[in-house]
Amino acid sequence: MKKIFLVLFLSAVGMLLHAQNGLEQIYVERYYVSDAIDAANSNPTLPLGSVTYRIYADLLPGYKVQSIYGSPQHPLTMNTTTTFFNQADNGSSTPAFTATAAKENTTMLDSWLSTGAACTGYLGIPKTDDNGVGTFVNSGSPQLLQNNSVFAGIPLTSQDGMIAGSVPTTTFLGLGSAVNVFGDGTTIGNSFYITNGAWACLNGASGPVPATNKVLIAQITTDGTFHFELNIQIGTPSLGTQKYVSSGPTGDEITIPSLTQTLHAVPAPPAVSVTSPVAASTFGIGSAITFTADASDIEGTVAQVQFFVDGNPVGVLTGSPYTLTYSGSTQGSHVVTATATDNYGQTANSAPVSYNVTSNKILNLTLFMESLYSGPGVMRKAQGSSGDQFPANTADRLTVEFHDAAVPATVVYAFSNVDLLTNGMVSVSTVPSTLSGSYYIVIKHRNSIETWSAAPVSFSGTGSVSYDFSSSAAQAFGSNLKSIGAYYAVYGGDSNQDGIVDGSDMAAIDNASTSLLAGYNSEDINGDGIVDGSDMALIDNNSTSLVQAIRP
Structure with missing residues (x-):
């Protein structure tokens, strides 16, 4: 326990804070x-295993609890x-x-309501903020409140959360x-509703x-x-008020998630x-694989996340983001x-x-088709006669070719029916390890312009190779990409695949x-499952611009 005096903040500081939400949690x-x-x-x-909860309004400096x-x-x-x-001996609805x-006895575990007090002459403070000086010593025989449960953190025998x-x-x-x-035990109940x-x-x-400004508003043992589900009105440093409600705010009312909580004894x-990675992903041997986890705890905090591969530990992270490379x-x-x-x-x-x-x-590509593009970084799925033509998040399918760097007309290797995902991702996981030179990457699509990488791409070494057609027009040979917002896309409209719209x-x-x-069908330029005037509009625009394949 430590001795501490309350201080007031300058009104000038308060004016800087008045526009903020004063209740943090x-x-x-x-x-x-x-x-x-x-x-x-x-x-x-x-009852054995009863938990005493202390509930605090955690405010920004200078704000005050007015009412709950x-x-x-x-x-x-x-x-x-x-x-x-x-507690029957000394218990009351306020401390x-x-x-x-x-x-005495278990008085310190009594249930009550408060606006800061923990007993006469003492304020409540989280145990983690208490320096352990002057800690209350239970006068019972045997002594009570000696338990050191991991579920209660710091024991009361070390830091009791009481400040004069x-x-x-x-x-x-x-x-x-x-x-x-919440009285002296005469009334036994399980619900307080107002x-x-x-x-x-x-x-x-x-x-x-003042710096942490946590106000004790209730202590409950069960x-x-x-x-x-709580509602709180607080005063601002500029003498205004803010109202926080557990649900359904109207007007200038504010809600935050921590106003509603459910807590378990354990x-x-x-x-x-x-x-x-995404399930069933494929990586080249020696590739750096990114492992990422989401972790949360509704009644505590996440101390660490440990990753395992085939049951063997490969890394520990003690803070978010929980990401490592393996x-x-x-x-x-x-x-x-x-x-x-x-x-x-x-x-x-x-x-x-x-x-x-x-x-x-592994070849990882990023590219978008003008004909399927539906919004920032997203393509719609090509439609067939009865709905989506392809399963899951496949937008359409492509052919990816590797062409010789010295003799570009020579096809070194080709991959057909490659999935193009709605987010623009393409993964070719069957590139033979014997391909170790540099090759032009050529994209062919059923009704889009054949598009080449700006220069040959090296496949030396092992693992994965990545190429992004969407980041700049200069990523394609002859800058042959269409600007769409923040991205660049492969021109559409070449329904007969003759290299020109x-x-x-x-x-x-x-x-x-x-x-x-x-x-x-290849004539369905925009992939909506029917050939109509909307397909003609895209061809009309690109033919007017003389859009055609540009090859080395």
Whole structure:
């Protein structure tokens, strides 16, 4: 415990802050978890494993808690699946007991409402902010509150979260008998629900440490699942007010997720999933593979994420983003998993994600088709006679050719029916390892202009080769790409694949549209499954511009 004095901030600082949202979060501290000695000696009986939660309004410096309220539009509720614990000797609906009484029996675990106070003459503060000086010593025999549970963090015998200081007065407004559920134990209940009342500090309450400004607004003890939905009004440094509601804000009301929380006696474990690589991805041997995981914890914090390949640990990360690069996989099929560990030592394992490593080289391309482009970085899926022509997120299929650098007309290798994904990604995972020279990459599509890489691309070494046609017109030979917003796309409209968009393509479209041709056809320029005037419009524009293939 430490001695600390409250200070006021200059009004000039307040003016700088008035436009901000002053309530950063509702911070919940697991203050204590009862053990068998507590359970056997408490008055009344305290169920084994009961958790004492301290609820703080975490404010920006200079802001003050004015009231915690319920209204017809925004009810306030606290409930548990069992009952609230109320200490019979000294318990009350506010922490009005003395420091001496706080040291008796299980008084420090009583359930109550507050605007900063933890007992007479002492303010509440998160244990992590307490320096451990002057810690309360329980006067019971046997001594109670000695448990050192991992689920409660710092034990009360080391840092008790009590700071001597000037205690704000808490005023009840319209709570009536509802507040008796947090009384002296005479009323036993599991629900506190108000629609026209509040507990308030009429002059506003600040936290005992101005820089962190956490104001204790309630302490609740229960062995059940605890749930709350809170609404809070705070005062701003410029003497204004802000209202925060658990749901359905209107007007200038604000909502933040932490106003609603559900807490379990044993905290929920973390959650983790592997987001990269995509399942069934293929990589060349020796490739640097990026592993990425998403991890979260609704009742704690993620302490670390560890990755495993085929059950063997390959790396640990202690902060987000949980991403590492790994290049140790041998040829064959592999599985990557991630294990998240939270601050309570609880763990969770991700679902496994499989990937393959091949001795072949991998070609990764990024490109967009003008004819299918639908928005920033996205293409629509080509349609057939009964809907999507291709499964999953395949937009269409291409032919990718490698042409000799010295004699560009010579095709060294060709890959047909290659999937073009809606996000512009193309992966060719069957490039023979014997191809180790430099080659022009040529893209052919059923009704688009044949497009070449700007220069030969090297395939020396092992692993993956990447080339992006979408980043600049200069990525294509002769800068033969169409600018579409922030991207560049392969010109469309060459329905007869003669290397130029002209009248012959228009004639083919005209005939097909007259015949009401439907389905997956080269004449369907925009891939919507039917040949009509919209296909003619694209050809008309590109033929006017004399769009044609440009080759070395």
